[in-house]
Amino acid sequence: MWRQHPLRDSYDVVIVGAGVHGLSTAYYLAKQGVTDVAVLDKGYVGGGASARSTAIVRANYLTVEGIPFFRESLKLYESLALELDFNIMFNQTGRLDVGHAESTVYALRQRVELNKLLGVDSRLVGPEEIKELVPVIDLRQDKHLPVMAALYHPPAGTVRHDAVVWGYARGADGLGVEIHPFTGVTGVLRAGDRVTGVETAKGPVRAGTVVSATAGWSSIISGMAGVELPIVTYPLQAFVTEPLKPFMDKVISSGNLHVYIYQTDRGELVIGGPVDHYPTYSHRSTLNMLEELARFAVELVPSLRDVKVMRQWTGICDMTPDYAPIMGEVDGVRGFVLNAGWGTWGFKAAPIAGKSIAALVATGKTPDLIEPFGLFRFAEDRLVNERAAAIAAALH
Numbered sequence: 001m002w003r004q005h006p007l008r009d010s011y012d013v014v015i016v017g018a019g020v021h022g023l024s025t026a027y028y029l030a031k032q033g034v035t036d037v038a039v040l041d042k043g044y045v046g047g048g049a050s051a052r053s054t055a056i057v058r059a060n061y062l063t064v065e066g067i068p069f070f071r072e073s074l075k076l077y078e079s080l081a082l083e084l085d086f087n088i089m090f091n092q093t094g095r096l097d098v099g100h101a102e103s104t105v106y107a108l109r110q111r112v113e114l115n116k117l118l119g120v121d122s123r124l125v126g127p128e129e130i131k132e133l134v135p136v137i138d139l140r141q142d143k144h145l146p147v148m149a150a151l152y153h154p155p156a157g158t159v160r161h162d163a164v165v166w167g168y169a170r171g172a173d174g175l176g177v178e179i180h181p182f183t184g185v186t187g188v189l190r191a192g193d194r195v196t197g198v199e200t201a202k203g204p205v206r207a208g209t210v211v212s213a214t215a216g217w218s219s220i221i222s223g224m225a226g227v228e229l230p231i232v233t234y235p236l237q238a239f240v241t242e243p244l245k246p247f248m249d250k251v252i253s254s255g256n257l258h259v260y261i262y263q264t265d266r267g268e269l270v271i272g273g274p275v276d277h278y279p280t281y282s283h284r285s286t287l288n289m290l291e292e293l294a295r296f297a298v299e300l301v302p303s304l305r306d307v308k309v310m311r312q313w314t315g316i317c318d319m320t321p322d323y324a325p326i327m328g329e330v331d332g333v334r335g336f337v338l339n340a341g342w343g344t345w346g347f348k349a350a351p352i353a354g355k356s357i358a359a360l361v362a363t364g365k366t367p368d369l370i371e372p373f374g375l376f377r378f379a380e381d382r383l384v385n386e387r388a389a390a391i392a393a394a395l396h
């Protein structure tokens with residue numbers, strides 16, 4: 001899939017983090033002709049949040065900055081298998097965000113209208129159509145939180161997370177990029193206002209540009225460069241059930257019940273929700289979260305009550321105050337580029353984020369699409385508030 005190389009002491013670009021973002025950045029950089037690139041990871045390729053992602057892809061966000069950005073990523077996903085000549089198993093069967101309260105339905109309607117204006121296929125559907133799309137949802141109206149309406153987003157779907165990572169890694173390798181797993185970065189080298197490389201367990205590596213694509217570890221790597229980030233790292237858990245015959249081909253999510261559910265090609269149900277209540281770098285899964293998610297899933301789809309749980313896992317997420325990513329150069333620190341703030345929503349963004357950051361590194365110009373997401377926005381009070389499109393389960 002990708003070759004092994006001895007680590008050299010200098011590259012044009014060093015990317016820290018061989019997750020989906022680091023590898024997609026490397027791939028698009030090489031496509032732009034920048035091939036003297038090393039991707040370094042402290043662990044195995046794609047072993048961070050990318051290995052743990054439930055990999056839902058969608059574009060039905062809320063802001064005028066976020067919607068076009070995620071729309072372009074969705075478009076890239078539609079042709080990614082062809083681009084990488086690798087089956088990423090994009091199952092584009094649609095998603096329903098259900099609302100159980102007047103205020104939620106109001107917020108869903110707002111997203112629908114903005115989505116339509118910005119070219120994203122979304123519409124509000126009522127209980128009758130919900131029943132047709134996902135017959136197993138509990139639509140009884142005499143319960144505590146009845147399903148009132150849903151935002152239906154037909155182009156949403158799921159991808160096979162490992163396949164996307166491996167496809168980008170193989171593609172980047174084929175174009176001349178070096179991938180170095182088990183090569184942890186222990187320091188960032190600086191000369192005045194310029195980052196000049198990284199320190200690793202295998203020795204120092206000089207670089208014209210260092211890109212940090214380290215998601216849950218972003219604050220640590222940025223701290224090594226003397227850059228403070230408004231990111232707090234939280235665990236995010238998910239689990240799968242035993243396989244069942246296919247009965248549900250849509251992703252369903254409830255922002256009021258804090259849960260999302262979809263069925264994989266193997267028949268397992270993938271169930272997840274919001275981040276843990278407390279920030280930590282721990283990857284431990286908890287019974288408490290399993291119980292909570294299972295309870296909410298059964299509330300939405302009561303027929304799941306006797307289904308057995310097979311596996312539960314946890315990854316860590318780099319949460320930003322406005323639930324939007326942080327991309328681009330850092331004022332006052334030349335040669336250091338951030339690809340961070342991916343929280344619980346970053347897998348779907350990897351193609352366009354990688355492509356845009358590659359364009360920035362290759363040309364020195366920040367593409368318009370990612371300009372609003374710079375670190376400067378926190379100092380200038382220009383937040384991109386995606387929180388309403390990311391409340392609890394709708395985070396994904």
Ligand SMILES: Cc1cc2nc3c(=O)[nH]c(=O)nc-3n(C[C@H](O)[C@H](O)[C@H](O)COP(=O)(O)OP(=O)(O)OC[C@H]3O[C@@H](n4cnc5c(N)ncnc54)[C@H](O)[C@@H]3O)c2cc1C
Pocket residue numbers: 016017018019020021022040041042043044045046047048049050051052053054055056057183184185186213214215216217221236237238272313314315316317339342343344345346347348349396
């Ligand atoms: C349970 C779960 C479900 C999710 N579901 C979805 C979803 O449905 N849709 C969606 O869009 N997103 C989802 N996400 C979020 C998404 O998975 C992440 O945002 C995305 O994978 C981040 O990719 P990345 O490449 O930036 O980070 P990662 O994949 O975490 O890669 C960062 C890499 O940096 C490496 N690293 C860290 N420190 C160092 C160091 N000092 N030196 C060298 N390397 C280092 C790590 O080893 C790691 O491999 C989910 C996340 C989790 C945990």
